[in-house]
Amino acid sequence: MDIKRRSFIKGIGIASPLIGGAFGYKKAIADILNYDPEKAFGFSENHVPMNAANLCPMPIAISRSMARFNDDLDFDMSGSNRSRIVSIKENAREGIAKQLNVKTNEVAITRNTSESNNIIAQGLSLKSGDEILLWDQNHPSNDVSWAVRADRSNCKVRYFSVPTFTNDIENITDLIKKQISPKTKVISFTHISNITGFKLPAQQICEAVRGQNKNIHIHIDGAQTWGLMDVDLNKIGCDSFSGSSHKWYMGPREIGLLVVKEPRVENIWPNIVSIGWGNSKDTSADGAKKFEAYGQRDDASLAALSETVKFHEEITPRKIEHAATKISEYIRSALIDINVKFVSSNNQQFTSNVIILEVLRQNRTQLLKKIFNEAGIILAGTGGLRLSPHIYNTTDHADRVVRAINNNRDLLG
Ligand SMILES: Cc1ncc(COP(=O)(O)O)c(C=O)c1O
Numbered sequence: 001m002d003i004k005r006r007s008f009i010k011g012i013g014i015a016s017p018l019i020g021g022a023f024g025y026k027k028a029i030a031d032i033l034n035y036d037p038e039k040a041f042g043f044s045e046n047h048v049p050m051n052a053a054n055l056c057p058m059p060i061a062i063s064r065s066m067a068r069f070n071d072d073l074d075f076d077m078s079g080s081n082r083s084r085i086v087s088i089k090e091n092a093r094e095g096i097a098k099q100l101n102v103k104t105n106e107v108a109i110t111r112n113t114s115e116s117n118n119i120i121a122q123g124l125s126l127k128s129g130d131e132i133l134l135w136d137q138n139h140p141s142n143d144v145s146w147a148v149r150a151d152r153s154n155c156k157v158r159y160f161s162v163p164t165f166t167n168d169i170e171n172i173t174d175l176i177k178k179q180i181s182p183k184t185k186v187i188s189f190t191h192i193s194n195i196t197g198f199k200l201p202a203q204q205i206c207e208a209v210r211g212q213n214k215n216i217h218i219h220i221d222g223a224q225t226w227g228l229m230d231v232d233l234n235k236i237g238c239d240s241f242s243g244s245s246h247k248w249y250m251g252p253r254e255i256g257l258l259v260v261k262e263p264r265v266e267n268i269w270p271n272i273v274s275i276g277w278g279n280s281k282d283t284s285a286d287g288a289k290k291f292e293a294y295g296q297r298d299d300a301s302l303a304a305l306s307e308t309v310k311f312h313e314e315i316t317p318r319k320i321e322h323a324a325t326k327i328s329e330y331i332r333s334a335l336i337d338i339n340v341k342f343v344s345s346n347n348q349q350f351t352s353n354v355i356i357l358e359v360l361r362q363n364r365t366q367l368l369k370k371i372f373n374e375a376g377i378i379l380a381g382t383g384g385l386r387l388s389p390h391i392y393n394t395t396d397h398a399d400r401v402v403r404a405i406n407n408n409r410d411l412l413g
Helices: 025-033 060-075 079-100 113-123 144-153 169-179 202-212 287-292 299-315 317-337 361-375 395-407
Strands: 107-110 131-135 156-160 184-190 217-221 240-244 256-260 355-357 385-387
Touching (some): 079 107, 079 299, 107 113, 107 287, 113 144, 113 184, 113 217, 113 240, 131 144, 202 217, 256 287, 299 317, 361 385
Parallel strands (some): 184 217
Antiparallel strands (some): 240 256, 355 385
């Protein structure tokens, strides 16, 4: 393979695992590291995803393992076989907890970030007059959801804004502190904005909020973080954190994550109570598991999540973040070279793998089509022209997309 076409993940230097068959996490890692990273995922070179902020492909070997778990269930529906497959979910929970540096019973495996955000927004104990503080760049599941909640409980929603071209973390923490009043009971913000790509300094915000009032519940929407960044929730210091496996984590679709720190679990009502809760009003579920008492789940997807967790464990979140950041830096600097206007910050403290360019709203659809036709790359029109590359993107993909943007720069406006 030409050096130009190599992916950054190939150079990260971990020993290749022995391949244990045609599916599973070991095969997924071997496909990426040893052979042809472009073959590790199922997309064609004419339909290259660069839209991880929306949806990521699973490594082929992980989707094969999901199919195997489904076949296994269909072949043998006995209680013992079903329990065996269901119990694999617990390995996933344990692995996720380790990766995020929280306790195993602080992890709930939900269906997506929207649901996890809503468990907090609809379930947190609040009373009339309480205030909810939100970032004005939150996703609707972490914004409109709170408006609905505030209406139900007669609470007030307030917002903080962050100037995109700020250079200073302290400016951000100061303006948040100014919005906190004695009535503030919760602050909820997106770690990396899906509409500007701005990465908030989560740890410093938590420290600033705690310094003001340690009882405020801090929720972080990690939809654009989980699977991309090497996140240490203990260090960050929030009370709850949400994510979707089908985004940067490259796992099964319709699987989500909600972390709720142990002391906060009791203060949050569940949205759904079914099998898994227990037989009385007081749950017998351990910790955050009370938020996933849904009844029947998609057990094959949950078992395949466990393969995805091992895939991250073996490569390590630190190396995934490193490789993913390299590809986004490569793209960002090529875009700076062609002198286009950014919506996303280029200040390293606030950059992320979500890169957004200014483009007139009326030109977005046409520009996306042109880039797809010329470069075979799938982008999004969220917040402008949004590029969100991940470890499956190569320098060739980057060069192709930047060339196509340059060719169509008249549409950027
Ligand atoms: C910041 C943020 N939060 C929440 C969501 C919702 O994710 P899901 O559709 O997986 O629930 C998204 C989706 O793009 C997002 O970008």
